[in-house]
Amino acid sequence: MSGFPKDFYWGGATADFQYEGGFNEGNRGLLSHDYETDGSMEHPRHHTMKLADGTIKNYRSSFFYADQILEDATPVFLDNEYYPSHQAVDFYHHYKEDIKLMADMGFNIYRFSICWSRIYPLGDEEEPNQEGIAFYRDVFEELKKYNIEPMVTICHDEMPMHLALKYNGWSNRHLIDAYVKYAETLFKEFGSYCHYWLTFNEINAVRGFGPCGTRESDGYTRYLADHNMFVASAKTVILGHKYNLENKFGAMYAMSGLYPRTCKPEDMLQSQLARRENWYFIDTMLRGYYHPYAKSIWQHHGFETLEISEEDKKTLYDGQLDFCSFSYYRTNTTQAGDKWFNVGGDNPYLEKTPWGWGVDPLGLRYVLNEIYDRIQKSVFVVENGMGAIDEPDENDYVEDDYRIQYLNDHFKAMRDAITIDGVDCFGYTMWAPIDLVSLSTGEMKKRYGFVYVDMDDKGRGTLKRTPKKSFYWMKHVIETNGNDLE
Numbered sequence: 001m002s003g004f005p006k007d008f009y010w011g012g013a014t015a016d017f018q019y020e021g022g023f024n025e026g027n028r029g030l031l032s033h034d035y036e037t038d039g040s041m042e043h044p045r046h047h048t049m050k051l052a053d054g055t056i057k058n059y060r061s062s063f064f065y066a067d068q069i070l071e072d073a074t075p076v077f078l079d080n081e082y083y084p085s086h087q088a089v090d091f092y093h094h095y096k097e098d099i100k101l102m103a104d105m106g107f108n109i110y111r112f113s114i115c116w117s118r119i120y121p122l123g124d125e126e127e128p129n130q131e132g133i134a135f136y137r138d139v140f141e142e143l144k145k146y147n148i149e150p151m152v153t154i155c156h157d158e159m160p161m162h163l164a165l166k167y168n169g170w171s172n173r174h175l176i177d178a179y180v181k182y183a184e185t186l187f188k189e190f191g192s193y194c195h196y197w198l199t200f201n202e203i204n205a206v207r208g209f210g211p212c213g214t215r216e217s218d219g220y221t222r223y224l225a226d227h228n229m230f231v232a233s234a235k236t237v238i239l240g241h242k243y244n245l246e247n248k249f250g251a252m253y254a255m256s257g258l259y260p261r262t263c264k265p266e267d268m269l270q271s272q273l274a275r276r277e278n279w280y281f282i283d284t285m286l287r288g289y290y291h292p293y294a295k296s297i298w299q300h301h302g303f304e305t306l307e308i309s310e311e312d313k314k315t316l317y318d319g320q321l322d323f324c325s326f327s328y329y330r331t332n333t334t335q336a337g338d339k340w341f342n343v344g345g346d347n348p349y350l351e352k353t354p355w356g357w358g359v360d361p362l363g364l365r366y367v368l369n370e371i372y373d374r375i376q377k378s379v380f381v382v383e384n385g386m387g388a389i390d391e392p393d394e395n396d397y398v399e400d401d402y403r404i405q406y407l408n409d410h411f412k413a414m415r416d417a418i419t420i421d422g423v424d425c426f427g428y429t430m431w432a433p434i435d436l437v438s439l440s441t442g443e444m445k446k447r448y449g450f451v452y453v454d455m456d457d458k459g460r461g462t463l464k465r466t467p468k469k470s471f472y473w474m475k476h477v478i479e480t481n482g483n484d485l486e
């Protein structure tokens, strides 16, 4: 084979609370993220809460970092804060225009997340919200009009607020039933449109109140919550296969590459052991059982063991995922003595984005090989892209040659993994085709899109969409199925 497979999927990916907006429309319930402020590299985002005595307290809870939340703290909206999820970039009212732009680029797949609390506003009521179902039905219809295959993330780092407050989120097994019921509603309502489903986004990175709804941030609570998510995912896979054998399931893993900082044996070993923090999730969900090294991970996080029932073991085995999908943005390095889950680590050989993420196209080939060698199920790159500061001209046009270069180099690495190394990779969805709000910082100026959205960090702007130079470049890539890269 000389290039990408002929039926390769090319598209883009988004998440509801960063993109959709309409937080108080269509009878949508509240999500934990609705209480998360904007931020920056210097000023981390926080959830605003009130204690029983009326004191306002800010908590951090996203992306690898989670504060312990006091028992009497309840989320509150403050007038002097800006909450990016409320409007996001308003896909809720722009979906026809945005999907047309995706179609104009030639997308044959679009990955998006359904907002749990738009379908079940509280998370555990008897009947789903018909207005939410109607909204997503329109989205699916629009995709169908352009022959764009949907790929749905059932839960993208989010938690209906009621489930967090009432049950302490994923630390409670009640969430398994609530999630499976929600997923079943999606199969019933949208099963004729959609066959690719991702059960959870970046399940190896989520923790704490924001994404998991738990007040505690200790190791035991985190891994207990993960276990409950594993079981919920497996039950959903079993059910989804019963609904339709054509349904294919993945989840999403944050798979930054990890290199030892030097070839010193201690650093090599550190890198191998630290990588298990990622394999733990992939092995359990794609092989269907906890590997013996799981115990060492638990101990590393301060507890002896998790009690796993025989019934759960069977569920995990029967509910293995069909393919391995992951995000790849960068590589990190680690050395002896670092924490196992090390998300930093300078690499002198790499350039960095303004947000300090090392740009490493070859690392994508490295990670594709790593995963496929180990799991030997098809893989899908469901997120990759470059967050950059764009400078539009007076017509809002952006000449984003840096983004084109980034994507071009990553596509070549992906092509080589497929054609030279033999990796069975069947698609790529770029993060994020239309500019949207950054998850880690809540900023708008960290832009990823092929399409510029006129909006600033505080949500001010016309929301007008304007294709960037990379839009036309990507259109050509898809037209030529990636066979005319630089």
Ligand code: BG6
Residues within 6 Å of the ligand: 015, 018, 201, 202, 254, 327, 383, 387, 431, 437, 438, 439, 440, 441, 446
């Ligand atoms: C992934 C998430 O981790 O990275 C997305 O699934 C997120 O939700 C993306 O937006 C990029 O991260 P950031 O912080 O630059 O938005």
